[in-house]
Amino acid sequence: MFDASWLNVGSLVFGLFSWALPIVNLTKSKKxxxxxxxFFSFASISACAISICLQIFYQNYLVRIxxxxxxxxxxGSVAFISTALLIVTIFLNxxxxxxxxxxxxxxx
Numbered sequence: 473m474f475d476a477s478w479l480n481v482g483s484l485v486f487g488l489f490s491w492a493l494p495i496v497n498l499t500k501s502k503k504x505x506x507x508x509x510x511f512f513s514f515a516s517i518s519a520c521a522i523s524i525c526l527q528i529f530y531q532n533y534l535v536r537i538x539x540x541x542x543x544x545x546x547x548g549s550v551a552f553i554s555t556a557l558l559i560v561t562i563f564l565n566x567x568x569x570x571x572x573x574x575x576x577x578x579x580x
Contacts, residue, residue, distance in 0.1 A: 476533045483526040487557050490519035494564035498571055509572035513565045520561040524554050 493516040497509055527550055534543045 474533075476530055479526045479530040479533065483523045483530070486519045486523035486526065490516045490523060490557065490561045491564060493519065494561075494568040497568045498564075509568060513568060516561060516565055520557055523557060527554060 493512045497512040531543065531547070531550065
């Protein structure tokens with residue numbers, strides 16, 4: 473039988489991963505010229521998308537088992553957290569891009 477709680481765990485892990493990658497990229501760029509910032513940014517945005525997708529799959533699971541009270545109790549929080557995850561991920565990647573771009577321009 474399928475245990476849907478793993479969808480929430482996976483969503484949390486991918487969400488944290490989407491924030492960790494730009495932070496790692498920023499700490500790496502302070503020490504050296506970072507030429508692979510695009511990879512870190514792409515991986516971060518992809519992890520954010522996977523995290524949100526897993527939440528959609530979990531909501532779909534709740535619809536299939538017709539657990540309407542769980543949907544009504546959690547949908548507001550899921551929408552808010554998904555929005556916050558996306559905004560923070562984009563913000564961190566913009567900062568990472570700006571820092572790495574300036575670092576590359578200075579060292580050229």
